[in-house]
Amino acid sequence: MTSPRRVVVVGADAAGMSAAHQALRTAARRGEALAITALESSDHTSYSACGIPYWMAGDVGSGDDLVARTADQHRDAGIDLRLGTTVVAADLAGRTVTTSAGEVLGYDDLVVATGAPAVVPDWALRADGTSYDGVGVVKTLDDGAAWVRSFTRVGPGAHVVVVGAGYIGVEVAEAALEQGFGVTVLTRTRGMGMLEDEMSDLVNTGLVDAGVELVLGAEVTGLELDGDRVTGVHWEGGSREADLVVVAVGVRPATDFLAGSGLEMADNGALRPDPHGRVADHVWAAGDCCEVRRRIDDQWVFRPLGTHAAKHGRALGDSLGGGDLSFDGMVDTSITRFSACGVHLEIARTGLSRADAETAGFDPVALVTEGTTAAGYMPEAEPIAIWVMADRTTRRLLGVQVVGGHGAGKRIDTAAAVLWAEGSVDDLAWMDLSYAPPFSTTWEVLQIAARRVAERL
Amino acid sequence: MTSPRRVVVVGADAAGMSAAHQALRTAARRGEALAITALESSDHTSYSACGIPYWMAGDVGSGDDLVARTADQHRDAGIDLRLGTTVVAADLAGRTVTTSAGEVLGYDDLVVATGAPAVVPDWALRADGTSYDGVGVVKTLDDGAAWVRSFTRVGPGAHVVVVGAGYIGVEVAEAALEQGFGVTVLTRTRGMGMLEDEMSDLVNTGLVDAGVELVLGAEVTGLELDGDRVTGVHWEGGSREADLVVVAVGVRPATDFLAGSGLEMADNGALRPDPHGRVADHVWAAGDCCEVRRRIDDQWVFRPLGTHAAKHGRALGDSLGGGDLSFDGMVDTSITRFSACGVHLEIARTGLSRADAETAGFDPVALVTEGTTAAGYMPEAEPIAIWVMADRTTRRLLGVQVVGGHGAGKRIDTAAAVLWAEGSVDDLAWMDLSYAPPFSTTWEVLQIAARRVAERL
Known part of the structure; x- marks a missing residue:
């Protein structure tokens, strides 16, 4: 009888723990048990860093509300979770990591999910x-x-x-x-x-x-x-x-402990895992310590976002557990809002910037279109501005950005779906989007914006 | 010098007037002038019928607010608009229509956009x-x-x-x-x-x-x-x-005046125009008097919606004017809400029903997933239920339905974009949709719903 595969996960936040749980599930389906040890330098696991500004705003009552899974919940799933444990070195050839306390742990598979601490000038x-x-x-x-x-x-x-x-x-x-x-x-x-x-x-x-x-x-x-x-x-x-x-001037991947390991890294120290999360034999990575692949121009970019961490972590875990789920990159979607003192702006983007598009060799045509989030006669109608960019030659949709009132932001997902499918600006203009007066104008504003660009190609 | 092409538009609401204006624009670009006569049986043009319930609710102050373009605006664009004029017969071979007043008008091209009056039991x-x-x-x-x-x-x-x-x-x-x-x-x-x-x-x-x-x-x-x-x-x-x-028990196409014309009609009298709006030589149609083509199963269905009328009307007008815009069908998207007495439900659907899917020969797998419209810890979070259906064999996404609180409804557009591109349930589950706590959970609920179905195929 062989002993179970030893997996060491460095970093017990979204990507790492998503990977760990998925690896256990997938391996269990195959009849394999994994011995997972998760090493976390802080005292917290699996929390929503994105929620902290809303805690500061008073929208969220307590930091506990931001914790998706507690340490005990991870341990109940059979993960040997060690808080306050910082990894300072890794020997990829010898398959060991060393903690700041001097402990050396051997592994069969190493998962790097150390995230990206804030830069402090x-x-x-x-x-x-x-x-x-x-x-x-x-x-x-x-x-x-x-x-x-x-x-x-x-x-x-x-x-x-x-x-x-x-x-x-x-x-x-x-x-x-x-x-x-x-x-x-x-x-x-x-x-x-x-x-x-x-x-x-x-x-x-x-x-x-x-x-x-x-x-x-x-x-x-x-x-x-x-x-x-x-x-x-x-x-x-x-x-x-x-x-x-x-x-709030940015973050930087926590990969110093891998210096000299020979792993490919971006200038800022970010790792570049494949769609299954592999960075080398028996070494895996996901989350904010990594760059992600942007499908539109096939470039590595640093986008430390929870949604990528969760998806890549899950694909990594499944692959580590013997499955074949993959994280096939992203289209550079993100969203936030600014809502205070009577101003409510939803702010979202997806795809390339004009500069990205030019670098990639596209011939971009872009326009801003102004409209409303609902039929103009409805009390729900709020202003929305939409920037749409497409390639002159192929008519391919390249990027969309949105700034507007209630209901504006999530419209970006429709554009992201078109980018995911490598659709054209005509697809966006003519596809069958929903219309009723409280939700949009008869021609949805995203489609008016796409149509205006289509007419200029 | 030849006299301008005579176009008679029967019905001066969304589809007909959208067609008329687009035909003028496209023809003008080609240097052609059109003589357009629009015959409307009522005293109103180009208004939002969809807005009437909100006028009844008191959300909209006046019926005038629902009028997108007045009669004078149409006339200013050079259209000979005749209100209170009902067409009772058409002679397609002789290229004439006859009004209830007994007037006979000749045409070179006829546009049927008579809509669909409400059924009264x-x-x-x-x-x-x-x-x-x-x-x-x-x-x-x-x-x-x-x-x-x-x-x-x-x-x-x-x-x-x-x-x-x-x-x-x-x-x-x-x-x-x-x-x-x-x-x-x-x-x-x-x-x-x-x-x-x-x-x-x-x-x-x-x-x-x-x-x-x-x-x-x-x-x-x-x-x-x-x-x-x-x-x-x-x-x-x-x-x-x-x-x-x-x-409010439905509507029926107003095509009685075409009885015996030999045009192909559905059982309810709906016309079936091609993507350019043609139903026969020199005869065009769009809007609620027509069925529309559902791309997923390539079926004609009767969906008298303003969004189809506007798109098909525009494609018709462009084609009539000498262009080549086309309305390439729909994926059966629609939306509404029920918002009263403390209840706010957004209700939307796209794609096939289970019965449609079975009729079309798919092997549908469907599940309802419950979640929240925003991160659970945010005050914006409201319940949302999402029904997702996919084909077991091809993994193709077949249909999505949504019922939920503020922000739920317009999520249907993302699913509609996937259906438009004939994407899979895996595309929906893994594509790069936006995440921030006021807008979604880390895994957007639409993607959780898709993932759950994907896992059961």
Whole structure:
């Protein structure tokens, strides 16, 4: 009798634990038992990092609400879960990992699901590498708890500076406004860099309408401090008093422990697993520590999103367990909202940017179309703007972006489905989408937008 | 110099006028002028019949709000529009139509866009063919105006009986509840017959929760009258006092004037135009007087919906004008909502029913999946139920139905896009749909529903 295959999972959040559970299920169907050990450096497993801004906003009552599966639930499924355990080295030839406590664990299969911690710029850090009081990132449940405490401490009327105007920056701005704070958003470049200029302008306008002080092109140079506590932020050309400073300038894959392993990595350290999650013999990876394959132009891109982590983790787990599910890439879909002080904007994108399309050799034609989310005579009707881009030669749909009121955002899924199928802008314009007055105009606005581009090809 | 082509359009609502304007535009691009005469039996053009229930509900202030293009706007575009003009006969060989006033008009091209008036059962009619007082259908702007007057006359607390529980029946029930009336809905069979039983049950429950008296299997046998005014309704096994009786039992194509013309017609009189709108040499048709081609099983079906009318009308107009736009069928998508008295249900379907699928020779596997419209911890999360059906052999997606809270309904468009592309249930399960906590669970519920079916094939 052989002993069960030893699987070591490094990182016990969405991708890792999704993989672990799926591997157990698939292997069990084949009559195989797996001995899975999951090593997690924090004290938390399987939580929704995406929900933290809404916890900060007061929409979610407690950090516990964000936990999808507790440590006990993982252990009940037979996983040997070890919290507070950081892996510092891996020997892929010898098939071992070493923890910060010096323990060496052997494995038959290694799953790397270490995620991507938030980047903290030097100006936010003390000499010992910790953040100043009142300064921090929004990434872990501990971060969330710290912000909820800080929000209570400073009280309504305090001023929050958010550094970064990507998804997290915008969501935190919403949270801070909802809590009654003054809000400044600083961004090094422009707002919502994942949108085309004309669409990000709409978001900028919404932020300002809601009372946000938005400073574009602001390179932060340092903090104003009272002892260890932040009291202000300086940037080239300006400054602002601040009770709290939220840093939301991106994340970076946690793959330092694999340095020198010979695994292919992107410049930022991201791994590049195949559709089954394999990065090398007996080594697998999924989630925010990886890049994902964008189907439209067949490029690797870094998109640390929960939806990719969950899908890739599941495919990895199934393959590890002996199945053949695969994660066949993505089309670069994402969504958020900005909803505060009477402004409600749903913000979504899918496909390529104009720059991506030109790099890939397409001949892109793009237009913004304005319309309404419902028949104009209905009280539900809210403005929506849709950017549609297609290739002049092949008429292939290349990208769609949406900014608008209630019901605008999820329209992106329809465009994503067309991109997934490599459909044309004519498919989008003429396909059979639903119509009733509370839900759309007779020609759905997404189809009007597609038709206008189709007419210009 | 030749005189311009004479085009006679019979019916000046969505399909006909969409066709007329597009024909003018396309012909003008080719340097051709058209002499278009549009004959409309009513006094109204190009209005949203779909909006009438919301006018009755008080969501829309005036019937004028429902008019997309006025008679003057059509005339300004150069169309010779004649209101109050009914066509009673057509001579396709001689290329003439005859009006009820006895006028004979010659044409080079004839466009039939006569729509589909509401069916009125015998029990609702006086001997002279008019309806009793307090009894009527919901189809034209005049119907809408009459109901708005009747609602004012009877006042809050009155009782409205709605006969029929299809889209219009459910929408009128919403309107009547919103106006403070007691509401009974009678249906000969079950509620929302376009849904599978398990989905229509959810709608039935919502109607009852909102205070509707819902009677399934009720075959109306007659009215109770006080003089010419209705005071009650009888059906086999029951009766109910009623101040108003709304009849919403379907519509029938207005093609009697083409009887004996030799054109192919469905049993109900519907025409069957090709993708360019042609039904015969120099004869075109679009809109509610036509059946439409369902791509999935290549069947003609009668789906008198504004979205098909607008698309087919545009393709017809372009083809008539010398272009080549085509309406390449539909996938049987439709949507409505029931929103009253604290209940909000969005109701949508696309693709085949189980019965359709079996008739077409598929081997359907279907499941209902329950989930939430947003991450469970968000205040936006509302219940949603999704029915997904796929073919066991080919894994092709065959149909999806949705009943749920805010944001549920428009999810149908994503499924419709997959059906349009003849995608599989695996495509739906694994494609890159948007995720953020206010908009969906990490695995979008539509994808969970697809995955569950995929696992059972």
